[in-house]
Amino acid sequence: MILNREARQGLTLISPTLVYALLLLAAPLLTVVTFSFWTQDYLDIDTTITLNNYREAWTQPIYRTLIFRSLWVSLVVTLVTVILAFPIAYYLSFHVTRRKALWLFLITIPFWTSYLLRVFLWKVILGYNGVLNSALTGLGIIDEPLTFLLYNVNAVVITLAHAWAPFAILPIFVALEKIDRSLLEAAEDLGDGAVRRFFRVTLPLAMPGVIASTLIVLIPTVGDFVTPRLVGGTDGLMISNMIQIQFGKANNAPLGAALAVSSMVIVSSISLVIFLVGKKFGGRVQ
Amino acid sequence: MSEKPIIELRDVVKTFGTVKALNGINANIREGEFFSLLGPSGCGKTTLLRMIAGFEDPSGGEILIDGKSMRGIPANRRPTNMVFQSYAIFPHLSVAENVAYGLKRKKLPKTEVTDEVNKALSMVDLSGYGGRAAHELSGGQRQRVALARALVMRPKVVLLDEPLSALDKKLREQMQVELRQLQQSIGITFILVTHDQEEALIMSDRIAVMFEGNIAQIDSPEGLYRHPVSKRVASFIGxxxxxxxxxxxxxxxxxxxxxxxxxxxxxxxxxxxxxxxxxxxxxxGVRPEMLTILFDERDTAEAVAKGVVTSTSYYGDMTYYSVALNGMKAPVTLSMRNTAGRSVLPAGSEVRVGWGAESIVLFE
The missing domain is CATH 2.40.50 (OB fold (Dihydrolipoamide Acetyltransferase, E2P))
Structure with missing residues (x-):
């Protein structure tokens, strides 16, 4: 194959990334998809193509419950995170005039400790003898430690929202920074008060950032398994925990693969819908 | 145009921190006139306009619009509308939606809004552009949309913040004439901020020349040009x-x-x-066109001085000569129309320069 100089240059530039992507993303993905059509036969794998794993994944109530819970948790986490992130991004963009870089730097503080440590931190705060319960009993507000704090879905939501907040703040901040301030003055000049101006100009123009934040938080949280495992208890388990069990203790990799592919398809579809809705909504924003 | 002031500026002061941007501005702007704030950048003209619009609060003094003090009244409740330097066209709305933006609050029936928008668009020669997206417009078209968006509100005063500075020369000159004609036909007061003296002369009924937070002179274009009150004003205008x-x-x-x-x-x-x-x-002071080279020996003038051409600049319709008069070192500039059969004199030519007593401007 004869390539012109430019094409060769381009290919050379992307080849390390390409090799990396093929080896570590495409190949494992393909393996997982292939596995999902096979059957586990004790220690062997029966390589006859079958849809049985998918039938089981989509009909067994336990799996359906887990995938719905995963989606529900990630939707709540996304909603909470984006709603909490917006005011912070807004404040940063519109009210911080000096040392913006320092503020951005401070927002990344949660990244300075490992994810695992941050999850444990919430365990310490929310636990039966945790910081929150001790403080409340110490102050005499409650007689017995609260038990609804840890080992349930609430704990999962709180922990995930905290972990993903910076990821949600930054895209919204960037979108807000890009808004020409004279547009806000124009809206005011044409009769809008602060609230109307926000809903007619600021929010529509910040929409691309909001959509980006939504996707950035939603997609990884559906598949999170560390947080539900550590703070979710039995009620807070999510689909990823089941996938992990299938690949590990249950020794049924094909079923695990089918569950993984199923949830991947669902998340992709939801993301696509959000993306398209966002594009329609903010389509004319250049 | 009436003598009734639509805007009264009384001792308007503005300070930013320790910097004084405006030191006590007094001026009356008449109803229906085209008034320009002219000055170099940093003279406070934009600050003054933004204070009239309500985007900045005066540090002292008072601004009255139509007899009412604007103290404490925010921009969204003032009878003024602004055409921004960047035009500030909402990128997420169509041309028609941009123009209708301010009408939404007036709770008009839908058909009336459409009528008003169409009227405003035809006023600025953009009929049929209502459905276009903001990014499909050229610079000149954006400027017209911004103007239509302000006019549709029927404000008492339209404020224009260097609206033509982003346009190329040809389009700018065309828009200067169009804006002036539009203003005269609708009779709304326009206040224009500009640093372009030619633009101010062409468009305005009256001009306020500003330097360093003070108004140096307020006069008609002709009054400013013929009778500048100071050397600074004289050299800024022409x-x-x-x-x-x-x-x-x-x-x-x-x-x-x-x-x-x-x-x-x-x-x-x-x-x-x-x-x-x-x-x-x-x-x-004496303007270049008030001095005349007497090409023919028989030409006469009220008074005549002798000089030597030191350099020339040819502009096509005009030629600008630098002439050292009566043995003076610093040459004066004079301009001559290039009429038929009159060639450009080379440097070194000895010339007679005609002038008159009435063209002399006195400075203290």
């Missing part, structure tokens, strides 16, 4: 030659001067500013 001069007498007939470059002259009293102390006159 080209002015400054010549050393000494007063030799002052009486009812006028002021007698000795101008080494031109000769002795008596400036008639009608051209002497009121209250001028002749003894304080140190220099006079």
């Amino acid at each position: 080209v002015m030659n400054f010549l050393d001069a000494r007063a030799t007498g002052q009486n009812d007939a006028g002021v007698s001067l000795d101008i080494p470059a031109l000769g002795k002259v008596t400036v008639p009293a009608s051209h002497v500013p009121d209250g001028l102390d002749a003894n304080s006159v140190e220099s006079v």
Whole structure:
């Protein structure tokens, strides 16, 4: 194959990334998809193509419950995170005039400790003898430690929202920074008060950032398994925990693969819908 | 145009921290006039406009619009609308939605909004552009949308913040004429901020020349050009030659001067500013077009000076000559129309320069 100089240059530039992507993303993905059509036969794998794993994944109530819970948790986490992130991004963009870089730097503080440590931190705060319960009993507000704090879905939501907040703040901040301030003055000049101006100009123009934040938080949280495992208890388990069990203790990799592919398809579809809705909504924003 | 002021500025002061942007501005802007704030960048003209619009609060003094004090009244409740320098067209809305933006709050029936929008768009020659997206428009079209968006609100005053500075020369000149005609036909007061003296002269009924937070002079374009009150105003508006001069007498007939470059002259009293102390006159000004090269030996003028051409600039319709008069080192600039059969004189030519007493501007 004869390539012109430019094409060769381009290919050379992307080849390390390409090799990396093929080896570590495409190949494992393909393996997982292939596995999902096979059957586990004790220690062997029966390589006859079958849809049985998918039938089981989509009909067994336990799996359906887990995938719905995963989606529900990630939707709540996304909603909470984006709603909490917006005011912070807004404040940063519109009210911080000096040392913006320092503020951005401070927002990344949660990244300075490992994810695992941050999850444990919430365990310490929310636990039966945790910081929150001790403080409340110490102050005499409650007689017995609260038990609804840890080992349930609430704990999962709180922990995930905290972990993903910076990821949600930054895209919204960037979108807000890009808004020409004279547009806000124009809206005011044409009769809008602060609230109307926000809903007619600021929010529509910040929409691309909001959509980006939504996707950035939603997609990884559906598949999170560390947080539900550590703070979710039995009620807070999510689909990823089941996938992990299938690949590990249950020794049924094909079923695990089918569950993984199923949830991947669902998340992709939801993301696509959000993306398209966002594009329609903010389509004319250049 | 009436004499009734639509905007009254009373001792308007603005300070940013320790920097004084405006030091006590007093001016009345009449209803229906095209008023320009002209000055170099940093003179406070934009700050003054933004205070009239309500985007900045005065640090002192008062602004009245139509007789009502604007103290504490935010921009969204003032009877003014602004055309921004960047036009500020909402990128997420169509042209029609942009123009209708301010009408939404007036709770008009839908058909009436559509009518108003169409009327405003046809006023700025953009009929049929309503469905376009903002990014499909050229610079000139954006400017027109911004204008339509302001006019549709039927404001008492339209504020224009250097609206033509982003356009290329040809389009800018065309828009200057169009804006002026539009303003005259609808009769709304326009206040224009500009640093382009030519633009201000072409478009305005009256101009306020501003330097460093003060108004130096308010006058009609002709008044400003013919009778600038200071050397600074004179050199900011057009080209002015400054010549050393000494007063030799002052009486009812006028002021007698000795101008080494031109000769002795008596400036008639009608051209002497009121209250001028002749003894304080140190220099006079004369515009390039007020000096004439007498090409033919038989040509005569009220007064004649002799000089040598030191350089020329050819502009097509005009030629600008630098001429050293009566052995003076610093040459004066004079402009001559290039009529048929008149060739450009080469440098070094000896010329006779005609001038008149009425073209002399006195400065203290």
